Amino acid sequence: MSDEDAPDSEQTQDLEERADEIREEFASIEAEFGPIRDDLDPIRDEIEPVHDTLAAAETEDDLDDVEAELEPVRSDLEDVREAFDAVREEFDEIELPEPETDEDDEEEEASDGEDDDAPDGPIAELEAEQEALEEKLDDLEGEIEDLEDEVDDIQSDVDDQRGPYATDVIDEVESAKGDLESTRWTEEGEEELREAVEETLEDSNAVLGTSVSISADEPLLDALVDALERLEAEIEAAELDPDEDAEDIASLLEITDVLQSGVDDATAWDDLQVREQLRREGFYDVLDHVKDFPPEWHALKVHEKRGNADMILLALESLGSDFMEEHCLESLERMGPEEATEPMLQRANRRDTTAMSILGKIGNDDEDVVETLLEYVDSNPQLQRPAMRALGEVGSEEAVQPIANQLVAEEAAVRSSAARALGLIGDTRAIEPLAERIDEDDEDTVRASAVWALTQIGTERALEVAADAAGDRAYLVQAEAEKADFEPAA
Secondary structure, eight states: OTHHHHHHHHHHHHHHHHHHHHHHHHHHHHHHHHHHHHHHHHHHHHHHHHHHHHHOSSSSSHHHHHHHHHHHHHHHHHHHHHHHHHHHHHTOOOOOOOOOOOHHHHHHHHHOOOOOOHHHHHEEEHHHHHHHHHHHHHHHHHHHHHHHHHHHHHHHHHHHHHOOOEEOOOOOEEEEHHHHHOOOHHHHHHHHHHHHHHHHHHHHHHTTTTOOOSSSOOHHHHHHHHHHHHHHHHHHHHOOOTTTTTTHHHHHHHHHHHHHHHHHSBBHHHHHHHHHHHHHHEEEEGGOTTSSOOOOOOOOHHHHTTTOOOHHHHHHHOOOOOOOOOEEEEEEEEHOOGHHHHHHHHHTTOOOOHHHHHHHHTTTTOOHHHHHHTTTSSSOOHHHHHHHHHHHHTTTTGGGGHHHGGGGGSSSHHHHHHHHHHHTOOOGGOOOOHHHHHHOOOOOOHHHHHHHHHHHHHOOOHHHHHHHHHSSHHHHHHHHHHHHSOOOOO
């Protein structure tokens, strides 16, 4: 052996010695699987009767018994989990060695065209053994997780069967009372609240056998709050049992649910403020009868027909309901007014896909618009697709390469959207990437979108590639290719 070969031999020997040490560690870890798995069988035996106890449970005491039986199962399972986690940590701390290769060796191997596999042999074997052991670890953890899920399901069923409780009723009253106190009400709203509270007291008194009423000696809102507080005290004093008084508790919960609905429906001052603002801005002037219901929606439709984008934007900003927001955005999407650019930019920055679509309809290739939409091109599919569509409609040449990169995305829907966006932009740089999709993509919809995009680009080369797809196996692609059989655009 030459002096040059001696270091390589020593390195190989050291590597093999370390490999033997790691195998011993692997064997030690695997030896711990048996005791852990042995501990799981008794837990499975313990958990079976808990299911039976739960199935027979009818009262709170019965549910307490279920939890009492479940507790030792949970404790034993936690011990098993702790033991397993220690083994997993021990496994994760094992680091496989890497062969040492100096620069001279790498240059020599590159020039010779040879690859010395000797140092990699033990490492490759260790990697395979490590992967196999990790699979066994995962299988064992899966068994533990199955039991943990089973325990959690039992606990969830217990929680679902418990109650309802008198405290739940008190919480509902407290919630309605809090809304009543924290809101500024109109005169009309105060009367609506009086009716809601009177109905609540009447129905609750019938259940509890009490006589709570609204005082006439103080301001109305104060009297309503005081009456609800006295109702809470009566509910607490009744000491309703969740088993024996279950029907009464259920009735009271229905009553308090109606109370909350009444509070929610009462007219708050803020409601009128919005309408007054809209009225001053002339939003309702397009209506013959302001009392048409709901007036905002009717006015919105008229403003859309008349192209009054400023009024639609005012309604979008002022009205807080999801219903009106949805219809305002739909109107803007149909109209695509340029004055909506800035507010839609703000929404698009908050990941609003409808706003992205509206920006596309507007078609403004402003730098801020393009930059905002480009942020989502390499995001998740729910954001990628509307962003690319909008960039296509805007016609941003800056977006060609980022969108072309998505032609090889994992999801077919994203690839298809990217192709169509490139077609909308119409840049000839997209021809070859689109041609590659026609040749290589397995999804019919993607190939069809690529052909469609090429026909939109419309140059001689683009139409030639599109027409060649007429022999594609999918009718969807053939149909698009047939549309390319005409003279290219000038």
